[in-house]
Amino acid sequence: MVIIMKGIGAYRALLTAQPLQRKMSQLLRLIARSAVQRRGFCCSATLSRQVAIEEVGGKDVAVEGAGVYEHKIGKREIVGYGYNGLPNYMDRADFPFPAIRFREETQEIKKLREKEKGDWKKLTLEEKKALYRASFCQTFAEMHAPTGEWRTIVAGTLLGFSVAVWLVIYIKKFVYPPPPHTITREYQEKELKRMIAQGQGPVEGISSKYDYQKGDWK
Amino acid sequence: MFRAVVSRATSVLKPAALVHSKRVPAVVSSVRYSHGKKETDQEFDQRYEEYFNRRDIDGWEIRKALNDLQGHDLVPEPKIVIAILKACRRLNDYSLTTRYLEALKNKCGSHEKQIWPYIVQEIRPTLDELGISLPEELGYYKPELALKSVYDMHG
Numbered sequence: 449m450v451i452i453m454k455g456i457g458a459y460r461a462l463l464t465a466q467p468l469q470r471k472m473s474q475l476l477r478l479i480a481r482s483a484v485q486r487r488g489f490c491c492s493a494t495l496s497r498q499v500a501i502e503e504v505g506g507k508d509v510a511v512e513g514a515g516v517y518e519h520k521i522g523k524r525e526i527v528g529y530g531y532n533g534l535p536n537y538m539d540r541a542d543f544p545f546p547a548i549r550f551r552e553e554t555q556e557i558k559k560l561r562e563k564e565k566g567d568w569k570k571l572t573l574e575e576k577k578a579l580y581r582a583s584f585c586q587t588f589a590e591m592h593a594p595t596g597e598w599r600t601i602v603a604g605t606l607l608g609f610s611v612a613v614w615l616v617i618y619i620k621k622f623v624y625p626p627p628p629h630t631i632t633r634e635y636q637e638k639e640l641k642r643m644i645a646q647g648q649g650p651v652e653g654i655s656s657k658y659d660y661q662k663g664d665w666k
Numbered sequence: 667m668f669r670a671v672v673s674r675a676t677s678v679l680k681p682a683a684l685v686h687s688k689r690v691p692a693v694v695s696s697v698r699y700s701h702g703k704k705e706t707d708q709e710f711d712q713r714y715e716e717y718f719n720r721r722d723i724d725g726w727e728i729r730k731a732l733n734d735l736q737g738h739d740l741v742p743e744p745k746i747v748i749a750i751l752k753a754c755r756r757l758n759d760y761s762l763t764t765r766y767l768e769a770l771k772n773k774c775g776s777h778e779k780q781i782w783p784y785i786v787q788e789i790r791p792t793l794d795e796l797g798i799s800l801p802e803e804l805g806y807y808k809p810e811l812a813l814k815s816v817y818d819m820h821g
Contacts, residue, residue, distance in 0.1 A: 528729030544769035545729040569797030583761035588768040
């Protein structure tokens, strides 16, 4: 439930639009005013790009990205929209460019950024990699590297199978009563003889398959 | 209440959007207001190429456009890739080039063996001109660093 709007102009416009919803406008103004007082209207260029309406405690409240999310992202620079408009980082192949840089700016990175403004041919491979790692956590190769998790899955599945087998054995041994005497081979042979002697199923049943003249199956 | 706020906000923001559309005429107007009109492949290529060729493109816009482009079921033409690389150069952000080339290679999917060499061949002059290394040249064709599992981080 988030709308991101670009530009501090949009932020101002949003604030002036508030009296239309009386009930929440007071709350909203209160929060907006405190945000304005805290940060001043002239925010730095990078941070002013993020203005969000976020659901806070069931109410829609206008918040400014950087001030509110500082406890989550620290001083990491907000650089884009990301995949859902919130300042968060995730390595995703379908959204390769997250909303924030992965690392906070250190002195070394600051120096590199200055050098980055010049000719890129002068950057060494190490510097290029350092710049990459300052903005991103994992490369695509690392994102898609096999995790070995399949082993756990196979092991878990086999474990499930063996538990089931042992359960069947246990139930057969200790839960079910012994099988009835009618299930033995001798009893069933006697039963067959009796059925033939009685002539059961003379049309299509068992006796129709028996030749009483020969005394054997047809 | 949320819907009400959104509708109010959009009505108020309309003038702002109009002002903004002057800056990005190609992308915004043709996409948002073209219900029913089907964009040809040439128009698509041209739209993105022009967007990335804008002189005043900023980091927010290029990231959004790259994410959008990545969401399409296609591998962009080399001329778009060249425009992207040049835009990264104007923005002085080297990491974007490596990240995008990786994403592009990933986008080739099962046809990587046919598509990727072709793209590299086409963008090679630009790479040399700007001093951009391919992800392979940085050693990113195979995993370099391992991440600690989140379950092992504390304790």
